[in-house]
Amino acid sequence: MEKMSRVTTALGSSTISGRTMFCHLDAPANAISVCRDATQVVVAGRNIFKIYGLEEEQFVEKLNLRVGRKPSLNFSCADVMWHQMEENLLATAATNGAVVTWNLGKPSRNKQDQLFTEHKRTVNKVCFHPTEVYMLLSGSQDGYMKCFDLRKKESVSTFSGQSESVRDVQFSMKDYFTFAASFENGNVQLWDIRRPDRYERMFTAHTGPVFCCDWHPDDRGWLATGGRDKMVKVWDMTTNRAKEIYCVQTIASVARVKWRPERKWHLATCSMMVDHNIYVWDIRRPFIPFATFEEHKDVTTGIVWRHQHDPYFLLSGSKDSTLYQHMFKDASRPVDRANPEGLCFGLFGDLAFAAKESLISGDANRKPYPGGDRRYPIFFFKKPDLTEQFAHVSSALSVFESSLESKRMDWFVKTARLYLLSGKPFAELCDHNAKVAKELNRPQVSTTWTMLRIMFSDPANLSTPGPNHIGKLGTLPLMNSFSMKEMGMGTESRLDRSKGESRQDNIHLELGNSLINSNNDENEETEGSEGQAEYMFGDAELDDDDLYSMDMFFSLVFSAEEQEYTLPQEAFPLRHEIMDNPLAPEHLQQDKADSPQASGNEAEVMCLTPIESFSLISISQPLFSPHLPAPFFCPVVREMLSHYAEQGDVQMAVSVLIVLGDRIRKEIDDLTQEHWYMSYIDLLQRFELWNVSNEVIKLSTCSAITCLNQTSTTLHVNCSNCKRPMSNRGWICDRCHQCASVCAVCHHVVKGLFVWCQGCSHGGHLEHVKNWLKSSSHCPAGCGHLCEYT
């Protein structure tokens, strides 16, 4: 409160006090100004011109200066200023171009004193000299500034900005002779009042109009400007070239800017449009307002600090026809509501996290993370007066980087590069892709591919299984014992079961952490559970490694214990590896109901012979082929694809979609397909895999996707004859009806590739020219030029 007492002394006996209060005006205000002793405020607008007294609890209307039955346009004020030396003197700028002075000391009702009608357009601003009683400056839309001596009838000097309309003029607080003017074209000029012929200096401050400027009350070199480009800039004018030292970005064009008294870094702004609030900024903290006054319901048009040495009272007038006195202590502090936590992903998967110190240190369990845990504490030093400082926030910044994770997308890139999507028979594609997946250590994906191959291949093609399963063919006889009949039964029972339990099972498997329930289930029906496990994986021609990853399921066969032991491995795989889930529950259920021997419906090949803990031998056999047409599997595959897509592995979904082509396409609705394609293509392009993405686009069957290849591929051609652009077809000109490009060899129109000689500009069909130049080195058109074809 030391500050406060100082203010009090500065003000002498009349201490300012008051509260946040307002009063209704009869009409929207355009500008306000306050008299020197801070006891009265004048409000001016198109239809209002009044003086209000500032009392403890309220505004009191003191005087209505708008007199006369039919007030003239001279009363329609764009700006008003109360003289800071002479308390009876006011000046207004009228929208019709008049500058009017008013003398409150006049005895008559009409206080109008002088009328200057020298400006041709609206006067935007009037400004009294801070110390000279009789000096008044005006800036107008017509591009001129005029200096008036109030003892004379007309202006003493005229300053031509030589550019556009003047929006603001301000006398410097400290330099007696200097004033600044801001212009509609973005310039700010400094003038010496004694030299009307030329400005002292000029610089471009904003793009678009500079609506306002204000000299710093204490620091002589600082000028704040606000513009339509939504910026407030602070310029240091002491150097040779005006230097921008601070810049605050607001959310709307800045209509007024006023430095806050007694605070070096603070300024208040209000905006021209849209935003009705008044902001007080600390220019060193340009991203968040220091304080906000949110009372107005329409655009704030005038702001003024009540007293030039008191930073706690702000007056404002608005288009909503109210006049407010804001108390600084009642201002809202956006910083209090701001969220001091921040979270952001880096380019390589690093994660940065900033939070309040207190929050983070409170978390005792915070573990150091593998990639290293760096902390960058940021402190703002607290100063004694809390209300006058930005809230004290200290946050800790943590960056989590994971070397493991940073490589995480490698599999994606490699897979994208290595997958074959077309160009080979279906089975080979599947095999190839399975191999790729396996090499990248993604066994489940690999398995899926293999399964797909089996499901959809022609029986004939299937007879050549990949070399890696051959070794396990030992149990082949076993398989043969399965009968087709049983498969049929399996299907039915599966349906029954799925009603009851599929959901539950699904969850268990996906969570991978508590299979106990299902284990119990299974234990009760041991036989069933075994059977189920058997053939659910029987289909895959896996080698041991592959099977290993699937041990969750196999383990069901053996014992609950084993399951628990093996499950964790499944529980935390990369997410795309949980790929069998959609299939699994169905198998499970169906098996339970069935005899162990029952063959699963989807599982074509079934034979699991446990060898030691979890090695199974699976054999691919076209057992089902005569009875089960490929469409039989479509629902399953569809589910699988959706599952992959949901898991985020849209790559798999799209790849399978392309490879399966018509086999599956109709099963999935177009929108979904398109969505997958778009996501995959987007991903590919982010990884700059342009070729792959292009291939995918080409291979897709969605029209919305294939047309992606045709965007921005228009080539504009001009007619070689009349030089006009050929808008319609590339080979015939609409205007001169000449075929633009005729082949010099065959004299036909070239509608495709046209090759021409850079020397003589004759040319034709690529093939024709090529052939021609094999036999002759002269131009086929007969111009005699020796053409070269390279």
Place this chain on the structure above:
Amino acid sequence: MSFSADSNSPNPFHMCNICQKVIRKKDKGVRVPRPFSSGPSAFIPKEEIVEASQVDPLTEQLLAEAYSPSGHVDHLTQVMGLHPHYLESFLHSQFYLLRMDGPLPLHCRHFIAIMAAARHQCSFLVSLHVREFYRMGVCLDWLKGLQYVPQRLRNLNEINKLLAHRPWLITKEHIQNLVKTGEHSWSLAELVHAVVILAHFHALASFVFGSGINPQVDTQNTNGFQAVYISNYCTCDLASDHHLDRDLSSSSPESSALLCVFQTTDSVSELEALMDRMKRLQEEREEDEASQEEMATRFEKEKKESLLVGSGELEDEVMPTSKVSQFVEDATFGYQDFARRGEDNPPTFRAQDYSWEDHGFSLVNRLYSDIGLLLDDKFRTACDLTYYNMASHEDVDTTMLRRALFNYVHCMYGIRYDDYDYGEVNQLLERSLKVYIKTVTCYPERTTRRMYDSYWRQFRHSEKVHVNLLLMEARMQAELLYALRAITRYMT
């Protein structure tokens, strides 16, 4: 297509009624000024335009290729090319509106352009954008008429209609209806984009009619639809004096007297008089100042007087010609004077309270980034464009004249500048010019060659095109100001 009846007729050319009327009139021996049927404009001799474009043919072409919607130099571009400096900023902003990033999809933009141009039955613009729309290749059935268009676009009709004919009636409720949440709602950004397109094409229609742009002769009837669509058009179109008959028949004794006066006055002295008045005004300003009250009444007077100009005999509403009627709803809604005698007039729009520079720009640029800058540039170019000559006189400061034109248009729309003395308008703009201005800005489809010819007969055609540019920009700005003010009010 609504041509089923006609298409069976043996006549290979489908003529619109008006044309037939004109022809019949010709048969009866009435002298009708013959429009220039070839060349870009019906009002301006071909040679004049060709000559001008030869000075700098390259730039114009380059610009047109890059930015004009048709991709080549069409008639509109050729005529506007008389003022290459303006053409550049015009094409820039139009290109941005129609082709560059923006909230609305491309085909919608063209369709909105069609809707806007159809309000003034400007078949030049309608067919141009129908072609563009066709080129987009989506939602082609929209072209069959408004009833095939999604509700959301159809909702735009109300605001389109108001903007085109009586922009001062737009209120925040109109905006609210479009923006309020619901199935067919518009986002503010989309709405601003649409409004700018609407205003742009309303104003452009003014220019097209005001300069008598001839329809584009089409040699590219390649695809079926287009062929059908365009060949059904009677090519007489705007080139014709299709309102002439009405003009002649219904003109009051007063106006025919007026014509006589102008025919008899020596047009050279007419120009001299205008120059004289300008000079006098300039001097007057320095000494005498009209009393403030008088200034206020002058605006009212000018506003009132604009009623008397030319609008009397318009009771028989022109029904839109069938070729664009499928894009028009409530076709009978037309211009009505801002200030109607004996009625409650909407309050005057004070330019100082809502100006383009301060308010309009900020709002537009906020919701549809960068368009503000382009429009700003266009307005500025149009207003500042001058060659410092008037007819045969050189080194003349035409600022006053340009401002009078601009402000007169705004005055008709009820926008008032406090710092302008509307007495100037009266002194500078002769009656025949006022008739022309009023027609071109308020109901451009009624413009005739005679109106175009009857004012400023000493002036070059390029100068008259310059006038048209000013009218167009003034009109666009006026529409925008009203629309944006409504949006601002909605937002606050």
